[in-house]
Amino acid sequence: MVKRSLAAVLAASVALCGCVQTRQFADVQFTPPQGNYKLLVLRPDVTVGSLTTGGMVEPRADWTDQARKSIVDALRAQQSARGGNVTIIERRNQLPGVTAEELAEVERLNYVVDQSIVLHKYLGDYLPTKRGKGLDWTLGQSAVNLGQKTGYDYALFLHAEDQVASGGRIALGVIGLAGCFIGFCAPNVGGSSQLDYASLVDLKTGEVVWFNVVQAGSQVPGIKFGDLRTPEGATQMVERLLGRMKPGRAVREQQAREKR
Amino acid sequence: MCGCQLNRRSLLLGGGVAAAALHTGAAHARVRPKDMVPLVGPGFRPTDRDEQGLWKEMDRVEEEIAGSNLLITDPKLTGYLQNLIGTVGGPAAKDFRIYLARIPDFNAMMFPSGFAVIFTGLLLRMRNEAQLAGVIAHEAGHFLRRHMIRSWRDQRRKTDILAIGSMLAGVGGAGAGVYLGDYVQLAQLGAILSLFQYSRAMEAEADAMGAQLIADTGYPPIEMANIWQQLIGEADASARYRGKRRRRGSIFDTHPSEGSRMVDLRASAAEITVPGKVYDAQRARYLATIGSIRPMLLDDQVKLNDPGASQYLIETLAQDGWNGLLRFYEGEVWRLRNRTGDEARAAQSYAAAVAYPDAPADAWRWHGIALMKAGRMAEAKQAFTRYLTMKPDAPDAAWVRQMAG
Numbered sequence: 335m336v337k338r339s340l341a342a343v344l345a346a347s348v349a350l351c352g353c354v355q356t357r358q359f360a361d362v363q364f365t366p367p368q369g370n371y372k373l374l375v376l377r378p379d380v381t382v383g384s385l386t387t388g389g390m391v392e393p394r395a396d397w398t399d400q401a402r403k404s405i406v407d408a409l410r411a412q413q414s415a416r417g418g419n420v421t422i423i424e425r426r427n428q429l430p431g432v433t434a435e436e437l438a439e440v441e442r443l444n445y446v447v448d449q450s451i452v453l454h455k456y457l458g459d460y461l462p463t464k465r466g467k468g469l470d471w472t473l474g475q476s477a478v479n480l481g482q483k484t485g486y487d488y489a490l491f492l493h494a495e496d497q498v499a500s501g502g503r504i505a506l507g508v509i510g511l512a513g514c515f516i517g518f519c520a521p522n523v524g525g526s527s528q529l530d531y532a533s534l535v536d537l538k539t540g541e542v543v544w545f546n547v548v549q550a551g552s553q554v555p556g557i558k559f560g561d562l563r564t565p566e567g568a569t570q571m572v573e574r575l576l577g578r579m580k581p582g583r584a585v586r587e588q589q590a591r592e593k594r
Numbered sequence: 595m596c597g598c599q600l601n602r603r604s605l606l607l608g609g610g611v612a613a614a615a616l617h618t619g620a621a622h623a624r625v626r627p628k629d630m631v632p633l634v635g636p637g638f639r640p641t642d643r644d645e646q647g648l649w650k651e652m653d654r655v656e657e658e659i660a661g662s663n664l665l666i667t668d669p670k671l672t673g674y675l676q677n678l679i680g681t682v683g684g685p686a687a688k689d690f691r692i693y694l695a696r697i698p699d700f701n702a703m704m705f706p707s708g709f710a711v712i713f714t715g716l717l718l719r720m721r722n723e724a725q726l727a728g729v730i731a732h733e734a735g736h737f738l739r740r741h742m743i744r745s746w747r748d749q750r751r752k753t754d755i756l757a758i759g760s761m762l763a764g765v766g767g768a769g770a771g772v773y774l775g776d777y778v779q780l781a782q783l784g785a786i787l788s789l790f791q792y793s794r795a796m797e798a799e800a801d802a803m804g805a806q807l808i809a810d811t812g813y814p815p816i817e818m819a820n821i822w823q824q825l826i827g828e829a830d831a832s833a834r835y836r837g838k839r840r841r842r843g844s845i846f847d848t849h850p851s852e853g854s855r856m857v858d859l860r861a862s863a864a865e866i867t868v869p870g871k872v873y874d875a876q877r878a879r880y881l882a883t884i885g886s887i888r889p890m891l892l893d894d895q896v897k898l899n900d901p902g903a904s905q906y907l908i909e910t911l912a913q914d915g916w917n918g919l920l921r922f923y924e925g926e927v928w929r930l931r932n933r934t935g936d937e938a939r940a941a942q943s944y945a946a947a948v949a950y951p952d953a954p955a956d957a958w959r960w961h962g963i964a965l966m967k968a969g970r971m972a973e974a975k976q977a978f979t980r981y982l983t984m985k986p987d988a989p990d991a992a993w994v995r996q997m998a999g
Contacts (some may be wrong), residue, residue: 386755518768
């Protein structure tokens with residue numbers, strides 16, 4: 335259940351409003367992967383649930399399976415369009431030459447590093463020692479070893495969760511809206527919401543080179559800003575999350591100089 | 595004093611909500627073991643949408659737990675536990691998975707999709723196989739009675755009612771011109787309390803079911819009540835050492851109080867024990883199986899810096915007979931506590947420990963140090979020599995060799 339907590343913290347950090355927000359950070363030297371690169375996607379963590387009338391999230395196995403398939407398809411299409419060679423693994427024992435324990439170690443390490451990134455980049459607990467350094471985190475030798483053993487250039491960690499407002503939740507919002515006419519106005523009980531984040535690790539250096547968070551949600555049940563269950567919704571999410579990877583600051587400055 | 599004015603109309607409107615809120619907190623009658631019919635059969639797979647969703651989430655949780663580096667993977671121990679749950683697990687016995695985590699606490703848990711995790715602290719406290727089987731059967735009972743999905747649904751239903759009730763109270767109150775916010779808060783508290791109460795009711799069910807399961811398998815069901823007696827004694831001893839009182843139950847507890855569980859289990863045991871039937875607690879088999887890790891279990895406990903509890907535990911285990919291992923760790927409790935007179939107490943324990951054939955090497959080492967401090971060098975040297983014979987590769991071997999001359 336540890337995974338949930340990071341998501342909860344992130345959800346709380348992004349301002350609650352009816353909109354779509356993204357915020358990405360990159361290593362100063364980061365250049366978005368282009369051309370012939372090998373990308374390893376480790377166990378995409380996808381959950382789709384129904385938001386009950388009372389505000390609990392009921393996980394839905396069928397929606398989750400549907401969404402995972404749509405996301406994986408969209409991810410493959412997007413990366414191969416950029417020239418990337420993508421492998422997506424679903425279980426820790428599916429990577430040849432690497433034991434499930436080794437992979438678990440990398441995943442767990444990445445998880446705590448992601449937590450640290452969220453704390454110091456998104457939650458306002460900024461570190462003076464990392465000021466102006468872009469994204470300055472690394473998984474160290476364990477990620478380099480993984481790259482050497484498998485021959486991949488990058489590893490991508492992806493988390494996506496979607497909560498779809500149930501009929502009851504929408505009805506609750508409607509009652510709240512109706513109340514506006516007699517002086518008790520509460521249409522904003524909270525509706526569908528989506529939270530996605532991803533981190534890209536360079537397996538040659540072990541560094542986390544890029545991190546992005548997408549939050550899409552609405553306070554009014556019944557209004558949606560994307561639905562992971564549909565292929566369109568999944569493509570939209572993958573595009574929002576990974577579509578516009580910005581190069582790092584040093585690279586951008588270099589590009590600007592070359593233009594001049 | 596509440597700043598709001600409660601008039602007659604608001605009282606009438608709010609009465610319903612308040613009544614729901616106050617309908618909690620009543621003590622539960624004991625659940626009778628014979629009423630505990632398993633609600634799942636062998637090879638159970640969820641067919642309801644919400645339960646399928648819950649199982650799906652558990653897939654990843656189990657993968658994470660199964661790969662945790664806190665797990666003890668000794669096949670002798672894991673096989674023993676798997677075999678035990680396969681015996682007392684009722685209709686789902688063959689579907690369960692069980693993991694042993696090295697955490698020095700008294701705890702065990704069952705997850706919605708049928709895998710259990712038990713802590714090593716539990717193995718330390720159990721005096722025989724019947725007690726361990728009782729805890730495992732209790733956990734199996736949660737699965738067999740479908741407690742996870744039932745409490746999830748209870749929670750969903752209550753939050754739904756609360757959300758609709760609060761919204762209607764707001765809108766209705768606005769229409770009628772009264773303020774019902776205070777009742778809404780009361781209803782909120784009521785809903786929360788009833789969730790805890792529901793959880794305690796499930797624990798009582800699992801206790802009753804567990805007692806029935808182990809009795810059917812031939813273990814004396816009274817051993818489940820004995821577990822709680824031991825746990826109460828331990829909590830008392832721990833609190834007494836710290837100059838505090840043992841925590842008593844409250845309306846916010848997820849589990850019934852230890853005392854009420856013990857009393858209910860005693861009554862249940864008396865009810866289901868068949869006169870003339872032979873029950874066996876299988877103490878010898880239990881000790882033979884966990885013997886290899888018992889030094890580790892005791893070591894982890896003693897290092898928790900809870901001398902009250904550690905002393906109580908060791909003395910409880912010693913009710914089945916003192917041995918070198920228990921005497922040595924008794925000495926360790928005194929030595930690490932380090933109050934006035936504890937050094938002498940520890941020295942006595944080490945001296946007693948080495949009189950047993952199963953005294954661990956470290957007992958000889960500390961016995962030697964105690965003798966050396968008392969100026970009995972010749973005896974100390976003998977003890978050190980014994981230590982070095984037992985543990986020639988000890989990290990401090992060079993130092994001890996110098997002491998031993």
